[in-house]
Structure formats: C-alpha cells, structure tokens
Amino acid sequence: MSKLMLVNLKCELMENPIGMDILKPRLSWEIISDKKEMMQSAYQVIVAESEEDLMHEKNVIWNTDVVATDSSINCEYNGPTLKSKQRYYWKVRIWDENNNISNYSSVAFWEMGLLEESDWEAKWISCNIDRANVYKPNNIMEAMTPQQFDDSSFNQCPYLRKEFEISKEVESARIYVTAHGVYDLFLNGNKVNDNLLAPEYNDYDSFIHYQTYDVTKHVSCGENTFGAILGDGWYSGFIGVMSINQQYGEDISLLMQMEIKYSDGTVQKIVSDESFRSATGPLIYSELYKGEKYDARKELVGWNLNGYNDSNWKECLIQNFKKDNLIAFYGEPIRIVKEFKPKSIYTSPKGETIIDLGQVIAGKFRVKLTGKSGMQVSFTCSEITQPNGDFLMNIMGVNKDQKDIYICKDDKEVIYEPRFTYHGFRYIKVEGYEGTFSVDDFTALVISSDLQQNGEFKCSDNRINKLQSNIFWSQRANFISIPTDCPQREKAGWTGDIQVYASTAAFNMGTSAFLSRWMKSVETEQLEDGQIPMIVPYMKDYSTLVAQSMGTHSSAGWGDACIIVPWVLYNTYGNKRALEDNYHVMKKWVAYIERTASENIIDVKGEMTPERKERQKYLWNTGFHFGDWLAPSLTINEAGEIDMHRSAFLSKDVVAPCFYAYSTELMSKIANILNQKTDEVYYKELNQKIRKAFADEYISEDGTIQGGFQGIYVLALEMNLVPENLKLKVVQKLVDLIEGNGYKLDTGFLSIPFLLDVLYDNGHKDIAYILLFQTECPSWLYEVEKGATTIWEAWQAIKPDGEPTNVSYNHYAFGCVGDFIYRRIGGIQNTEVAYKHISIQPDFECGLTSAETSYKSVHGLISVQWELKDKKVDVKVKVPGNTRATVILPGIREEIGSGEYQYQCSI
Ligand code: BGC
Numbered sequence: 001m002s003k004l005m006l007v008n009l010k011c012e013l014m015e016n017p018i019g020m021d022i023l024k025p026r027l028s029w030e031i032i033s034d035k036k037e038m039m040q041s042a043y044q045v046i047v048a049e050s051e052e053d054l055m056h057e058k059n060v061i062w063n064t065d066v067v068a069t070d071s072s073i074n075c076e077y078n079g080p081t082l083k084s085k086q087r088y089y090w091k092v093r094i095w096d097e098n099n100n101i102s103n104y105s106s107v108a109f110w111e112m113g114l115l116e117e118s119d120w121e122a123k124w125i126s127c128n129i130d131r132a133n134v135y136k137p138n139n140i141m142e143a144m145t146p147q148q149f150d151d152s153s154f155n156q157c158p159y160l161r162k163e164f165e166i167s168k169e170v171e172s173a174r175i176y177v178t179a180h181g182v183y184d185l186f187l188n189g190n191k192v193n194d195n196l197l198a199p200e201y202n203d204y205d206s207f208i209h210y211q212t213y214d215v216t217k218h219v220s221c222g223e224n225t226f227g228a229i230l231g232d233g234w235y236s237g238f239i240g241v242m243s244i245n246q247q248y249g250e251d252i253s254l255l256m257q258m259e260i261k262y263s264d265g266t267v268q269k270i271v272s273d274e275s276f277r278s279a280t281g282p283l284i285y286s287e288l289y290k291g292e293k294y295d296a297r298k299e300l301v302g303w304n305l306n307g308y309n310d311s312n313w314k315e316c317l318i319q320n321f322k323k324d325n326l327i328a329f330y331g332e333p334i335r336i337v338k339e340f341k342p343k344s345i346y347t348s349p350k351g352e353t354i355i356d357l358g359q360v361i362a363g364k365f366r367v368k369l370t371g372k373s374g375m376q377v378s379f380t381c382s383e384i385t386q387p388n389g390d391f392l393m394n395i396m397g398v399n400k401d402q403k404d405i406y407i408c409k410d411d412k413e414v415i416y417e418p419r420f421t422y423h424g425f426r427y428i429k430v431e432g433y434e435g436t437f438s439v440d441d442f443t444a445l446v447i448s449s450d451l452q453q454n455g456e457f458k459c460s461d462n463r464i465n466k467l468q469s470n471i472f473w474s475q476r477a478n479f480i481s482i483p484t485d486c487p488q489r490e491k492a493g494w495t496g497d498i499q500v501y502a503s504t505a506a507f508n509m510g511t512s513a514f515l516s517r518w519m520k521s522v523e524t525e526q527l528e529d530g531q532i533p534m535i536v537p538y539m540k541d542y543s544t545l546v547a548q549s550m551g552t553h554s555s556a557g558w559g560d561a562c563i564i565v566p567w568v569l570y571n572t573y574g575n576k577r578a579l580e581d582n583y584h585v586m587k588k589w590v591a592y593i594e595r596t597a598s599e600n601i602i603d604v605k606g607e608m609t610p611e612r613k614e615r616q617k618y619l620w621n622t623g624f625h626f627g628d629w630l631a632p633s634l635t636i637n638e639a640g641e642i643d644m645h646r647s648a649f650l651s652k653d654v655v656a657p658c659f660y661a662y663s664t665e666l667m668s669k670i671a672n673i674l675n676q677k678t679d680e681v682y683y684k685e686l687n688q689k690i691r692k693a694f695a696d697e698y699i700s701e702d703g704t705i706q707g708g709f710q711g712i713y714v715l716a717l718e719m720n721l722v723p724e725n726l727k728l729k730v731v732q733k734l735v736d737l738i739e740g741n742g743y744k745l746d747t748g749f750l751s752i753p754f755l756l757d758v759l760y761d762n763g764h765k766d767i768a769y770i771l772l773f774q775t776e777c778p779s780w781l782y783e784v785e786k787g788a789t790t791i792w793e794a795w796q797a798i799k800p801d802g803e804p805t806n807v808s809y810n811h812y813a814f815g816c817v818g819d820f821i822y823r824r825i826g827g828i829q830n831t832e833v834a835y836k837h838i839s840i841q842p843d844f845e846c847g848l849t850s851a852e853t854s855y856k857s858v859h860g861l862i863s864v865q866w867e868l869k870d871k872k873v874d875v876k877v878k879v880p881g882n883t884r885a886t887v888i889l890p891g892i893r894e895e896i897g898s899g900e901y902q903y904q905c906s907i
Contacts, residue, residue, distance in 0.1 A: 004102035004881075005032040006092055011110040012330070013512045013573065013858065019113035019176065019212020021328035023082055026577070028073040029092050029105060030860040031881030037897030038881045042068045042095040047079060047088050051107055054089040061088070066095070072882050073574050073834055073858045084119050085174070085259070087111040113212050113328040114176050114257070120323045122176075122271035125316035126253035127158035127230070127278035134246045135238070136541070140549055143242030144397055151293065154285035155236070157420070159303055160228040160254060160278045161310055164270045166221050168262040173219050176259070178210035178326065181252030182233030182420050186304040187218035188225055195333035196447055197288075197420065200481040201234045201493075202517070203537045204248040206524035209329040210255070219260060226270065227304030228254055231286045231420030238287055240539050241490045243399040247539045253319050255326075277313035279303075286420035289491065290399040291381075294416065296409035297373060327520075331449070331513030334481055336363070338446040342428075345439050348389045355428040355442050360790040360809050362424050362477035362487035363447040364404075366417040370435055371408035377433045378405045381425030383488070383809035387802045391429040394806050395488045402488060422447050424477060424488030424810050426789070448476040451509040452856070457818075457826055459851040464772075464821070466784045471815035474791040475501075475508050478812050482518050482537070486793065486808035493518065493536045496558035496626060497813045500753050502568040504818035507855060512573040515565055519578065522562050523585050530592030532559035532585075534626075554592075555625040556656035557750040560663050562589050567666055570673070573858050574834030579670050587679070590667055593620050593660050594686070602653065618686075618693035620660040627651030628711035631748030632778045632795060633741070642796075647748055654698055654707040655750060658715040661690045665720065694721045703729025710737045711751030717762065718754040731762045743770045745778040745795065753816040760824065768824075769847050772817070780817060791815040826853030827864045831886070834858050838885040842866050844873050844907050859883045868907070875903040 008030040011017055031040060047062040048054035057063075062079025072094070082088065088111070091104045114120060132155050137143035175192060177185065178199045185192040192213050199209045231237070235248045258270040281300040284293040302308045343358030355365075360383050369377060381402040384394045395402060402423040406416050430437060457468050478484045483498035483505075484491050498505070498515070505511050518536065525538045531554040535542060538553070547553050563586045566578035600622040604612065627648040628634065634647035668683035694716070698706040703726055705712050713734035716722050722730045737746070738759075747755045759768040775781045778795030786798045793811035798804050823829050827842025835857035842851065842864055854863035860880025867874050879885045881898045889905045 003034045004038070004094065004096060004100065006030070006094065006102055006105035007032055008860075009090070009092065009105055009108035011108065013510060014331070016109050018087075018111035018214060019210075019328050020110055020330070021113050021115055022330070025077050025110055026074040027077065027090065027092070028075070028858055031072060031094060032860070033096070033881050033898060036899030037097075038899075039097040039897065040070050040072050040094045040882045041097050041099065042066045043072065043075070043092055045075060045090060045092045047077070047090045049086060049088065051089050054091060054107060070882060074576070082112050082115070084112055084115040111212075113210070114326070117324045117326075120255070120257060120326070121269055122255050122257035123273045124253050124255050124319040124321040124323075125160075125272045125274070125276055126251045126319050127160065128314040128317055129156065129158055129278070129280055131155055131250060132245075134250070135244060137242055137244065137545070140242060140545055143244065143545070147398055149399060151284055154238075154287055154290070155232050155252075156280040157283035157286050158230050158252070158278045159281050159300060160230070160276050160316065161303060161308070161313070162226045162270065162276045163306060164224055164226065166219055166224055166260065166268070168264060168266070169221065170216065170219055171261045171263045173215045173258065173260045175213045175215050175256060176210055177213070177254070177256040178208050179230055179252065179254050180204070180208075180249055180321070181235045182231045183254060184229045184419065185213070185256075186227035187215055189305045190218055192218060195335050197233060197334050197481065199329060200334065201537060202482070203521040203524045204235060207325045207327045207520070210326050211329045211333070215258070223306040225304055225306050225308070226256070226258065228256065229283070229419065230254060231283075233288060233420060238289060238399045240492055240542060241397060242541065242545065243289065243397060244539065244541045247541065251319070253321065255323070272316070274315055274318055276316040277310045278316050279310070279313040283419065286418065287399070288421055290401050290421070291403040291405070291423070292418040292421050293405040294418070295407040296414065297407060299409065331517045332451050333449065334447055335450040336445045337448045337450055337476065340444050340446075342439050342442050342444060345437060346389065348385070348391060350390045352391050353430040353433070353437065354385065354389070354391055355430065355437070355439070357426050357444045358789070359444070359473065360424070360426040360477070361444060361446045361473070362422055362480060362810065363445045364418050364422055365428060366415060366443040366445055368413060368415050368441045369406070369408070369433065369437075370411060370413045371433065372411055373409050375408040375432065375434060376405060377408070378403055378431045380429045380431070381423040382427050382429070383425055384798070384804045385427055386804065391427065392804060394804065394809065395424070396806050397489060400489060417445065422480070422487065424486060424808070446476065447480065449479045449481060449514055451479060451511065451514055453508065454510050454856040455507040455822060456854045457821055457851070459825065460849040463781050463784050464848070467780050468818065468821065470784065470788055470790050471504065471812065471818045472508055473789060474810050474812040474815050475505055477790065477810050479505070479509070479514060482521070483515065485813075486811050488810070489808055493521070494558070495522070495532060495534060495536055495561035496555065496629070496749060497811070499557065499561035499564045500749055500813050501816050502565050503753070504816050506568055506572040507819060507822045510856075512569055512575050515569055516575065516578055519562075519565060519582055523582060526562070526585055526588060527553060530588040532562045532589050534558050550624045552624050556620060556652070556659040558626060559589055560659050562586055563663050563666050563670070567670065571830060571833055576673070579674060583670065583674060586667060586670065590663055590683070593663070596620060596623065597660060612697070615693035615696055618690045619697060620656040621653040624648070625652035625656045626749070627655045628709065628715075628748030628750050630794060631709055631711050631751070632746050634709060634748065651707055651709060651711065651748070654705070654712050655715060657690065657694050658712075658719045658721060659750070661687055661694065661721055662719045664690060691721050695723050695726075699723070699726055699730065701726075703733045705730065705733070709746070710734060710741070711747045713737065714747060714751040714755050714758050717758045727762070731764070734758070735764055735767060738767060738771070742776065743767070743774055744776050745771060745774070749813055752814060753819070756817065756820045756824075765843070765845070773847060780814070822853060822855065825851050827866070828853055828855050828862055835862065836883055838862055838879065838883060839888065840864055840877050840885050841888040842875070844868055844890070857883075871907055873905050873907060875905070877901045877903070
C-alpha cells in the first residue's frame with residue numbers, strides 16, 4: 001500500500017494565522033506520496049474548538065464527511081458561524097485514486113479576531129502634545145522645489161504607558177491593536193511585535209487594519225507595564241513624491257485591547273483609555289521618507305517597566321474615531337527579512353566616510369557607536385555613488401533626505417536602529433562621528449512584507465543568475481505593505497507597475513494574501529465614475545494635484561490592474577474569491593472606459609466618414625495616459641535630452657485601445673468563470689468590435705501600425721488585435737524594428753512583459769534570446785554588467801560612459817522578464833488553474849547549458865533540472881501530488897502524474 005502524507009496545511013494560504021475576520025476561510029493541503037501518479041479522489045476535513053475535541057472527534061463543529069473531489073486547495077469552511085476570538089483546530093485526511101486512505105494530518109489551526117464592533121471596549125486615545133503644521137504645496141512643481149523645513153516641521157513621537165495588575169495564573173493573552181500612524185508595543189520592557197510599521201498602509205479613509213498578537217509569554221502574575229511608541233507613518237507623516245503630510249488626519253492615536261484569559265476561565269481586559277499616560281522622548285521625528293532624528297539625551301530610562309515615575313507625563317485624550325471600519329490585518333506583515341554585514345567601508349576622494357552594503361536594499365541599518373554627550377552623528381543613505389566613489393544622493397525632491405541622525409548622551413557604547421523609517425539604499429555616508437567606524441559596527445537590515453519565497457532559478461550563465469537575483473531583490477524592496485514603484489522617492493502603490501510585474505511576482509513569492517489585501521484598497525479607492533486611481537492608496541492631495549496637472553485620475557494599463565492582478569491570483573493560486581470580490585470593481589472600470597471611449601471622439605487625420613465615426617466609439621484614444629511609458633527611443637526629445645513624459649504623449653492614443661481590448665477579453669473569461677453568462681457575451685462582443693475598430697483604424701495593409709514604435713506591435717499581437725491575414729506582416733515589422741535598433745530593447749512599461757513571448761510564439765525565439773542576452777544599453781544584461789544589484793527605473797540609470805543619473809535604482813517593473821525565464825528556460829508552465837496541470841517544456845536552445853528551476857505551487861513543489869552535454873540533455877522533473885503534467889522535450893511527449901522522473905534526449 002502506498003504511503004500518503006498531508007503537509008503544509010494552510011488557512012488562507014497562511015500557516016496557522018491568528019486574528020482573522022474572514023468568515024469562510026479557505027483550507028489547503030499538500031499531498032506527498034511514495035507512489036507515482038498520485039491523485040486525490042476524496043477528502044474529509046474536521047474542525048473543532050479544542051485540540052482535544054479534534055483528537056477525539058467530539059463536539060466537532062464541522063465535519064465535511066467524505067467529499068468526492070480531486071480538489072485539495074481552497075476548501076471553503078462551511079460550518080456554523082465563526083465566533084470572535086475563538087481558535088479553530090482542524091485536520092484532514094484524503095483518499096487517493098485507488099481508494100487508499102491516508103492518516104489524518106497533524107493538527108493546524110486558525111484563530112478569529114474581534115468580529116463585532118461591540119467587541120471593542122478600547123477607546124481611541126491620542127496624546128496631549130503639540131503637533132506640527134500641515135504642509136500643503138499648491139502644485140506639483142512647488143512640491144518638488146527645495147523648501148525650508150526644520151525640526152519643528154515634524155512631529156515628535158509620543159510614548160504611552162500603563163501599569164496594570166495581574167492577580168491570577170494566565171492561560172493566554174492577546175493584544176488587538178491598531179493606530180492612526182504606526183506603532184511599536186512593549187510589555188514589561190520587551191518588544192511585543194516582531195513586525196514593523198504596523199498597522200501598515202491602506203486606504204485609511206475607508207478602513208483600518210488591526211493586528212492581533214499572542215502575548216501570553218510577556219505577561220505574568222503581579223505588576224505589569226504596557227508601553228507603546230507612535231509615529232506619524234503614512235497616516236500623518238510626509239509621504240509621496242510630493243512629500244505632503246496629514247493625508248489622513250492631523251493627530252496620531254492608539255486603539256489597544258489586551259484580553260487576558262486566566263486558568264480559572266475568567267477574563268481581564270486592559271483597554272486604551274484616559275488612564276494611559278504619554279510624553280515625548282528621544283524621537284524628535286521618525287518619518288518614513290525623510291528619516292529619523294534621535295536625541296539620546298532625552299531618553300526616558302525605564303519608561304516601559306514597572307515603577308517608572310510618570311508623574312510628569314500627561315493623561316491621554318479620548319478620541320471619538322470610528323470603530324466600525326476596523327478590519328483584521330490579512331497576510332504577511334513587514335519584518336526584517338534578512339540581516340547582513342556591509343561589504344566595505346571607505347574614505348571617498350572627497351574625504352567622506354562611506355559604508356557600502358554591496359547590495360541595493362530597502363530597509364535600514366543597525367550601528368554600534370560611542371560618543372560624548374551632544375555629539376551628533378548622521379547617516380545619509382543613497383543607492384549610488386559617483387564613479388570615483390564620492391557620495392551622490394540620487395533621490396530628488398523635498399523631505400527625501402533618507403538621513404538618520406543620532407545625538408549621543410554619554411560615552412557608553414550604544415546600538416542604534418532607526419524605528420519608523422526605511423530607505424532605499426546601498427551606501428551610507430557618515431558625518432559628525434569623532435570615533436572610527438569599522439564594517440563590523442554596521443548591520444544591514446532588509447525589510448519587506450514577509451512573503452514566502454516560492455520560486456528559484458539558477459543556470460549556467462551567471463549574468464542571468466544575477467538578473468534573477470536583481471529581480472528578486474527589487475520585489476523584496478517594493479513589496480512593503482503594498483506593491484510600490486520604488487522604496488525611496490515615492491514608495492507609492494502605482495497600479496501600472498504591479499500590473500506589469502504581477503506574474504513574475506507570483507513565481508518568486510506567495511503573493512495571494514499580499515495582493516488580495518491591496519485589492520481591497522483598489523476597491524475602496526475606485527472613484528464614483530469607475531476610474532481606478534494611478535496610485536492606490538490614493539493620497540488626497542494627489543487626487544487634487546495630479547488631476548489638476550493631468551486632467552485625469554487614471555491611465556490605460558494602470559487602472560487595468562484591477563482586472564489583471566486578480567486574474568493572476570486566480571490562475572496562480574486558484575483564488576476565485578479575488579475574482580468574485582473584485583468583479584464589480586472590474587465592471588465599473590470597463591464601463592468607465594466604454595463611456596470615455598464612446599463619448600470622446602478624437603480629431604482624426606483625414607476624412608471622418610460615418611463609418612469611421614462609428615468605429616471611433618470603440619477606440620479609447622483620448623485624454624492623458626502614460627502610454628508605453630519609458631520606451632527608450634520615445635523618451636529622447638528633439639534636442640537629444642531625456643524627457644520621460646514624451647513616451648506617454650507619443651504612444652498613448654494607440655496603447656490605450658489595446659488595453660481596452662485586453663481588459664474586455666479578460667472580462668469575458670472572468671464572467672465565464674463566475675457564471676455570468678450575459679456579461680460573458682457582452683464583453684466578447686465588445687471585444688470583437690474594439691478589435692475590428694483597431695485593425696480598421698490603425699493597421700495598414702502592409703502591416704504598419706500607427707505610432708510605429710516596437711511596443712505597439714507587441715501589444716497588438718499579444719492582445720489579438722491583428723487580423724490573421726496581416727499577422728505575418730505585422731510580425732515582420734516588429735522584427736525589422738528590433739533589427740534596425742541593433743537588437744537592443746525599445747519597449748516601454750506596458751509592452752515589455754509580452755515582448756519575448758510575442759517573438760517566441762511567432763517563430764522568432766532566436767530574437768527573443770538575442771534580446772535577453774544583449775549587453776548593450778538598453779538591455780537587461782547591460783544593467784547587470786554595469787554592476788546593478790536590483791532592477792533600475794531607467795535602462796540608462798548609469799550611462800554607458802559610467803555617469804550615474806538621479807533616477808531610482810530599485811523599480812521592479814522591467815524585471816517582468818522573470819516570468820519568461822521561469823516558463824521558457826525553466827520550462828514550468830501553468831496549464832490549468834493553480835498548476836493542477838503543468839506543462840514541462842524547457843527550451844534547450846536558449847543558449848544555456850543547464851538550468852535548475854523550482855516552484856512551490858499551492859499543490860506542492862515542482863522542479864525541472866536540465867543539463868546539456870554534447871547535444872545530449874539530461875532532464876530531471878518533479879511533479880507534486882494531486883497534479884498532472886505534460887512533458888514536452890525533443891522527441892518526447894508524455895503525460896505524467898506526480899513523482900520524480902528522468903529523461904534523456906538529443907537536440
Ligand atoms: C513612478 C512609476 C509610475 C510612473 C507613472 C513614476 O514616477 O515611479 O513607476 O508608474 O511614475 O508613469
């Protein structure tokens with residue numbers, strides 16, 4: 001009999017989550033078998049409120065009995081209504097295709113948070129201290145111009161404390177907590193939260209996340225002290241490219257409820273109220289973008305321990321903020337995900353002391369220092385230096401100093417780590433230190449939302465390995481609470497960037513919870529008229545200032561993220577709820593496009609015949625869009641200078657209609673999945689009309705497409721806009737353009753994700769590989785050869801002559817090629833939702849001699865290793881339990897089930 005093992009039990013794709021408020025959580029498991037071709041034929045899940053009950057199958061609250069299905073993911077809880085604060089234990093067993101039955105899995109659990117508003121007895125409290133003024137630039141230009149700011153422009157971080165008594169033996173203790181701003185919590189001097197910048201970032205105007213912590217180990221019988229430090233964070237601090245503060249509110253505040261369950265069954269609650277006291281201390285300010293100033297002379301020694309004299313602290317003030325908008329935090333929190341020692345420390349030609357981490361990161365540092373009272377040491381962070389090693393601040397704009405300042409209090413050695421800030425950087429310039437630093441005094445702290453790494457790719461060409469590593473680093477640096485464009489200048493949820501990158505992201509990491517959480521803000525930020533803002537969360541002043549300068553809140557290829565991101569989540573993780581929850585958002589967005597396209601008719605060149613007028617209704621070609629943003633040749637103006645916006649104006653009118661077609665095509669597929677038959681037909685017909693209108697208006701008989709830039713050929717081909725009879729000609733035009741450009745990249749943000757596949761699928765995979773292996777600028781390996789450790793915002797961030805420019809060195813968008821590498825070179829392709837069926841088809845003609853690719857799918861680990869020697873290839877394949885695969889190799893085509901396989905073939 002075969003041995004079956006059930007592992008990696010997940011609830012909402014997370015391991016034993018606590019503090020949830022999803023009323024129908026979805027359960028998944030992976031199946032390991034010692035036998036090949038294993039498929040599940042049925043399962044049984046049992047849920048109980050205690051581990052004991054589950055073990056004895058008594059007082060069971062949900063027993064599915066035998067459910068005949070081969071589905072082992074997203075099994076939706078469908079038992080009695082889940083209760084606030086209750087932990088639910090569950091186990092599962094399965095039957096295989098021969099009716100062999102497995103043992104029960106080991107026990108897993110999930111725990112609910114506070115489900116009702118009435119569960120919150122805590123009061124919102126703020127601190128009775130003066131707050132800095134609001135800063136409101138009048139327009140974008142003003143916001144980008146240096147201004148005078150001093151310490152008083154920013155807020156000091158308040159410290160809060162409360163002593164309380166525990167009189168009995170504690171069984172368990174939880175803290176449910178959130179803030180306007182960001183918080184760190186302490187119990188008896190110990191830090192409670194291992195996460196950073198909670199409650200994190202979302203559309204606070206609509207809802208606020210709260211976190212749940214198990215603090216059982218931090219409390220004990222007798223006197224206890226709760227402490228909290230608050231920072232302005234995204235709520236009230238200076239944020240965004242324009243550096244504007246108070247986007248959500250003036251005051252920061254805390255809402256905290258601690259529930260202590262005693263062994264005798266009674267419960268004590270410690271809740272935030274007016275008995276909490278607060279004061280300011282050493283944190284003069286701690287701003288997300290600007291950095292932090294810490295004056296150790298103002299430290300409040302022992303403030304978070306019992307017996308501290310807080311008589312000169314002030315009572316906290318009760319605030320009447322809402323509690324009906326609290327949502328349990330969902331997904332992985334931001335954490336320090338990696339620590340490492342810098343590569344070197346050196347003195348630059350200018351005489352500056354500079355620490356080089358050797359890697360561009362998003363995060364902060366920890367430093368050991370000693371200095372006399374009043375000595376002010378500053379640490380300024382940047383991603384690049386001058387070619388001679390002199391410091392260069394690459395981040396432009398107001399309050400983007402990325403500078404942390406520490407003022408010493410005595411001659412004792414201290415360890416300093418900035419609290420509520422993070423930077424995008426590789427280099428740290430130190431000023432004002434009278435001692436001598438060595439590399440060992442510094443530790444780099446990499447921060448990121450702590451997503452599981454799912455994909456790995458290694459091959460025989462180290463430059464491609466470096467490219468893969470750079471992509472991964474940029475994802476880490478920009479998956480910080482929300483998907484951001486870059487971790488320094490903007491830290492903003494640009495919708496276009498994640499749209500372009502979502503597929504690669506899903507190969508590298510488990511993105512389901514992270515992006516579903518962000519989609520909730522997409523939903524709430526959608527405007528009445530259906531527009532999806534360019535940035536989500538959409539800061540208030542952006543909505544006025546951006547709209548003022550651009551005349552719109554959204555853009556083709558950016559707003560479409562509301563369809564594309566859930567589509568990727570569905571296909572990768574089987575997350576159908578991402579489609580269901582966002583379907584109304586998608587429909588409203590497409591309706592907006594439809595109205596905009598049909599009501600605004602462009603002034604066409606040539607005669608406007610009635611026929612032409614009719615077709616114009618199906619072309620979304622008016623208003624501002626970012627177009628094929630940053631397509632290299634389109635960014636160079638007549639004077640030979642770089643003008644990023646030029647790419648938008650030159651390409652938008654033809655690029656936007658492509659996305660109209662793409663989104664309606666996806667909508668008809670999604671409607672089908674959601675069983676919305678009328679919608680399915682509607683979107684299909686609309687899509688056909690758009691495609692016909694596009695072809696009639698923009699594609700000439702010789703295959704030329706209006707605009708004539710590479711990206712438009714790629715988009716038109718990918719998005720099915722080219723009539724069959726013109727396909728060869730259109731493909732040839734693209735090939736000619738690439739050839740004419742010396743096989744260097746000339747595609748922008750929106751088209752580049754499809755470039756290599758379009759070539760591949762249209763008989764030109766040789767060109768796809770020339771582009772991939774190209775080392776001249778612009779190209780992926782150009783960056784690698786210029787020493788990049790992340791993906792850059794612009795290809796020529798470092799010019800061929802070595803001169804650095806002031807752009808971001810950490811934008812993942814152009815890293816979207818990762819997806820192609822996994823699928824085509826690695827050979828792992830998802831051919832049925834959630835990798836239920838896989839196609840294994842690595843390409844041995846890619847120019848490499850070996851590749852090892854692995855991907856942890858929701859069904860388990862898939863891996864493909866191949867090695868080419870003397871025209872012979874050895875291939876090793878691993879297929880997870882309960883899935884099937886088609887292996888396609890030269891001369892071999894085989895249907896297989898789970899297990900490990902080896903092949904040999906010749907090329
Ligand atoms: C951001 C982007 C974004 C773009 C919009 C830039 O400032 O960094 O990556 O998508 O603006 O065009």
